[in-house]
Amino acid sequence: MTARHHAVHPHGDEPPRITVESAGSAVVQDLGRPGNGDKGISVNGAADRGSAQTANVLVGNPPDAPLLELAGSTTSLRFNADTLVAVTGARTQPLVGGRPAPTWDPFVVESGATLELPTPQQGWRLYVAVAGGLTAPRLLGSVSPDPMLGVGRRLARGDQLDLAVCACGYQHPHYGLPLFRLGARRPSWPSTAVVEVTPGPELEEFDAAALRGPWEVSPQSDQVGLRAEGPTPRRSGDAEILSRGVPVGAVEVPPSGGLLVLLYGRLLTAGYPVPYVSTTVALDTLGQVRPGDSLLLQETDVPTAVVRLMDARRGLAELAERAGTALRTSGLQT
Amino acid sequence: MTGRLEVRPYGDAGLLVGVLGDDYETRWSMTQALAAAVREARPPWLVDLVATYDHLFVTFDPGSRDHHGVETSLRELDDALGEEAAALEAGGRTFTVPVLFGGEGGPDLDDVAGELGVSADSLVERLSAEPWRVRFVASPVGTPFTDRPDWEASVPRMKAPRVAVPPGSIALSGSQSIIYPVKSPGGWRLVGRTPLRLVDASGSDDLVAYRAGDLLEYQPIDADRFAELAEQGAHLGDEDEA
Numbered sequence: 001m002t003a004r005h006h007a008v009h010p011h012g013d014e015p016p017r018i019t020v021e022s023a024g025s026a027v028v029q030d031l032g033r034p035g036n037g038d039k040g041i042s043v044n045g046a047a048d049r050g051s052a053q054t055a056n057v058l059v060g061n062p063p064d065a066p067l068l069e070l071a072g073s074t075t076s077l078r079f080n081a082d083t084l085v086a087v088t089g090a091r092t093q094p095l096v097g098g099r100p101a102p103t104w105d106p107f108v109v110e111s112g113a114t115l116e117l118p119t120p121q122q123g124w125r126l127y128v129a130v131a132g133g134l135t136a137p138r139l140l141g142s143v144s145p146d147p148m149l150g151v152g153r154r155l156a157r158g159d160q161l162d163l164a165v166c167a168c169g170y171q172h173p174h175y176g177l178p179l180f181r182l183g184a185r186r187p188s189w190p191s192t193a194v195v196e197v198t199p200g201p202e203l204e205e206f207d208a209a210a211l212r213g214p215w216e217v218s219p220q221s222d223q224v225g226l227r228a229e230g231p232t233p234r235r236s237g238d239a240e241i242l243s244r245g246v247p248v249g250a251v252e253v254p255p256s257g258g259l260l261v262l263l264y265g266r267l268l269t270a271g272y273p274v275p276y277v278s279t280t281v282a283l284d285t286l287g288q289v290r291p292g293d294s295l296l297l298q299e300t301d302v303p304t305a306v307v308r309l310m311d312a313r314r315g316l317a318e319l320a321e322r323a324g325t326a327l328r329t330s331g332l333q334t
Numbered sequence: 335m336t337g338r339l340e341v342r343p344y345g346d347a348g349l350l351v352g353v354l355g356d357d358y359e360t361r362w363s364m365t366q367a368l369a370a371a372v373r374e375a376r377p378p379w380l381v382d383l384v385a386t387y388d389h390l391f392v393t394f395d396p397g398s399r400d401h402h403g404v405e406t407s408l409r410e411l412d413d414a415l416g417e418e419a420a421a422l423e424a425g426g427r428t429f430t431v432p433v434l435f436g437g438e439g440g441p442d443l444d445d446v447a448g449e450l451g452v453s454a455d456s457l458v459e460r461l462s463a464e465p466w467r468v469r470f471v472a473s474p475v476g477t478p479f480t481d482r483p484d485w486e487a488s489v490p491r492m493k494a495p496r497v498a499v500p501p502g503s504i505a506l507s508g509s510q511s512i513i514y515p516v517k518s519p520g521g522w523r524l525v526g527r528t529p530l531r532l533v534d535a536s537g538s539d540d541l542v543a544y545r546a547g548d549l550l551e552y553q554p555i556d557a558d559r560f561a562e563l564a565e566q567g568a569h570l571g572d573e574d575e576a
Contacts, residue, residue, distance in 0.1 A: 037384040037393070038373075039541045040472040139535060148474040148516050149535060201342050201350055243472070243479070245384030245391025247345045267473035268384050277345035305346035306396045313397065 016081035016166040018130070021114060023155040024073025028136040029127075031064040032144040032264060043248060043264045044144045047071075047223065047287030048125050050312060051089035054184050055129035057320035058086035058106045060333040065133035066143045068155075070126040072290065075117045077128070079109045081166035084131035084179075084332055090123030090189060090288060102178040104186050106323070108167050123189030123288040131332070132164030146265070167332060180326045184319055192294040193285050195261075197251060197276035198302050205237040206253070206275045212297050215259055219291035223265035225252075226286055228295050232257040235273055243269040249278030249286075251297065261286060261295075279305040281312055339412055341405045344391060347381070349404055351390040361388035362469060364415075366546050371411045379404060385546065386470050386479075426547040428465055429571055431513070431528050433504050433552045434560040435461070439527025446506060446523050450487055458554055460485075461504075461525065465549035466511050474518045476533050476542035480550055481510045495521035502528045504552065513550070515542065526552075529564035530572075543571025 020026070029052065032045025046052035046069055053063035061067075068075075086106045087094050094101040095116040101107050109115050117126055136143040137151070145152025155161075192214065215228030233253055245268055246252070252260040252272040261278060262270075263286060276297060278286060289295065327333035340352035353368065355361040369385035372392070379399035384391040394404050435458045436443040447457040466480035489506040496519065499505070503514040505522035514520060515532035532542055544550065555563075 034393075035382050037382040037391075038369075038471065040474060040476050041541070042473060148518055150516065151535075198343060198346060200344065242387045242389075244350070244386045244389035247348045247391065247393065249345055269386055269470075269472045269479075274344075277348070279346050302343050302346055302401060306400070309346060310397060 014080055016083070016163040018083075018161040018163065019078045019080070020075075020155050020157055020159040020161070021078050022074060022076035023157055023159065024075040024117075024119075025071045026068050026073070026075050026155040027145050027152060028066050028134050028143050028155070028161070029069035029145070030066045030143050033140045033142045033146070036140060037245065037268050040268055041140065041149065042146065042224075042266060042268065044146050044223065045142065045264055046125075046127065046144075047263060048089055048127070048284045049287075050185075050187070050281070050284040050316075051125070051288075052127045052129075053316055054104070054319065055086045055088040055127040056133075057316060057323050058088070058104070058182060058184060059084045059129050059131040060323060060327045061129055061131065061133050063316065063320070065129065066136055067127055067129040067134060070117060070128070072119060072124050074119045075126075075128075076114055077117075078112075078114045080111060081163065082111050083109050083163060084167045084327075085109050085115065086129045087117065087126060088129075088184070089126040090120030092118050092120045092126060094118075104184045105178040105180060105182055106327075107178055122191075124290045125287055130163060131167065135162050135164060179330065179332075180323075182319060182322050182326060185315055187284070187288075189285075189288045191290070191292075192296060193289045194296045194298050195282045195285055196279045196300045196305065196308075197249075197282070197297050198279060198300060198305050200251065200274035200277045202235070202237070202241075202253075202273035203275040205235045205273060206233050208275075208299065210234070211251070211259075211275055214294040214296055217289050217291055217293045217295060218258070221291065223263055225263055225266060226261040226289065226295075228259040228261060230258055233259075233275075237273075241271045241273060243271045246270045246274065247277055249280070249283050250274045251276040251278065263287070279308065281305070281308045339409060341408065343401055347393055347396050349392045349394070349401060349408070351392060351408060353388050353390065355388075358387070365390055366470075367415055368408070368412055369546075371415055372408070375407075375411060377407055379407075384470075384472070386472070426467065426549050427544075428549040428551055429544055430551050430553050430573075431504075431570065432530065432555040432559065432563060433462075433526040433528050434555055434557060435504075435526035437557070439500070439503065439560075440525045442506075442523040443525045446489055446525060449489070457525070461511075462552045462554055465551040468544050468546055468548045468550060470546050471542060471544070474514075474516055476515045477512050478532075478542070478544055478550060479510060479512055485509055485511075489523055491521045492523065495519055496524075499524065500527065502530065502532070504528060527560075528570070529560045530568055530570040532570050534569055543569070 218227035338354035344350040382393040
């Protein structure tokens with residue numbers, strides 16, 4: 001017997017869904033809209049992709065399935081059907097019906113129970129994946145909020161999120177306890193974040209030591225860019241830089257001082273010098289820094305950065321395989 | 335072929351390709367031609383492409399091809415380029431953009447005219463005299479970055495950017511002009527506003543009608559015509575595709 005039924009109506013005619021009791025900053029998120037640079041559309045999507053993808057594969061979803069992203073806030077969700085859930089990202093202690101629930105491993109929230117996600121103690125963003133993913137309107141293939149496109153929104157108290165599937169009928173004596181130990185990598189988020197960067201086109205125009213930091217993360221940061229305050233690095237060149245494409249992770253030195261590190265919501269072109277570019281793996285760290293945290297830039301080379309990225313991808317693929325086996329064996333996934 | 339590419343790493347999944355050439359027009363047309371060739375070839379490693387005045391920013395999957403391999407492919411595509419560059423410029427379509435200059439939608443018109451030492455009427459006349467060439471389309475969402483050979487004014491930006499520029503605003507900065515397609519923050523100087531919508535996000539058509547190489551012609555209209563067109567909810571490119 002499989003424990004997973006489609007279109008099961010657990011409470012009479014009520015479809016399986018989540019009711020938002022306290023929204024905090026929650027948005028429905030995925031990996032955004034890559035490949036639309038020629039239209040001027042930013043990538044957007046989850047700020048800490050490693051955590052988002054891990055949450056998804058822990059419940060048997062594709063890594064890019066829609067899930068909840070919460071940033072530095074307290075959120076509370078009520079489930080009306082038994083649901084397989086995973087919480088990753090920043091460090092917090094989730095509670096199911098008031099009892100501690102795990103992070104970085106899947107667990108079942110019982111029908112009628114409330115999942116509470118307190119404000120993180122370390123790191124900034126939490127990811128909550130539910131088996132089957134969340135449904136939300138898509139534009140250009142993504143549910144990700146984009147303020148420029150005018151799509152997506154923050155959830156509000158009383159909102160209801162339909163669940164594609166439920167874990168209805170799954171017999172487990174300890175709701176809210178971890179079902180398996182799948183060994184997902186659990187990053188830590190110290191208040192001094194070390195960000196690995198590779199040399200950018202204008203590195204030679206700066207004194208590398210002056211770029212290292214520590215920089216203080218400004219509260220003015222948003223999904224477009226992370227502002228880091230500190231002494232303005234002196235640029236030796238003064239050639240005007242015509243607007244050109246800029247990568248997510250570009251470390252820009254604007255004339256207003258400090259650094260601007262571009263994140264997934266970045267505009268596609270800019271004309272500031274770019275001495276460094278964050279590695280893809282380090283972007284996850286940038287997605288977890290809090291206002292007031294310190295940033296240290298640590299130079300690495302491209303081949304090393306690519307090796308780390310491939311390691312991270314392999315780790316995720318292996319985790320997905322372990323999770324798939326565990327979920328199928330236990331009847332939670334067909 | 336341009337034969338002169340300056341290729342530099344731009345992160346662990348990107349390359350910044352500078353296209354060298356004798357003059358601005360050559361660099362731009364070669365950049366756009368190379369971008370078109372890459373899109374046409376659809377290599378499996380390609381993730382995204384941003385082509386601007388004289389740079390191509392290529393995002394790729396380093397798990398599929400390494401930096402050196404991507405650079406080799408780009409140089410091969412560049413070597414194979416023929417007459418596309420010239421064709422790009424000659425093939426530009428012209429779109430008419432009705433604009434209500436000055437007033438509420440163009441709050442900076444008088445100031446900009448003053449800075450350039452001309453009357454507001456004369457500035458409107460000059461802005462509408464020749465079409466503006468779309469050099470590339472970028473952020474936010476489908477913004478056309480345009481210029482034209484006979485416009486060499488240097489318009490300074492706002493000292494403090496506006497928090498919300500209304501969609502359709504016609505703006506100047508340096509020697510360039512853009513139209514803001516969506517409500518967004520912005521530091522360019524606003525001289526007028528078009529009632530036409532630029533973005534069609536329905537997904538059935540292209541997001542915007544124009545692309546690099548096309549021409550935008552500003553056509554002055556009065557407040558009544560503005561209201562009429564705004565009422566119709568017309569999109570840019572609905573009528574004219576010259």
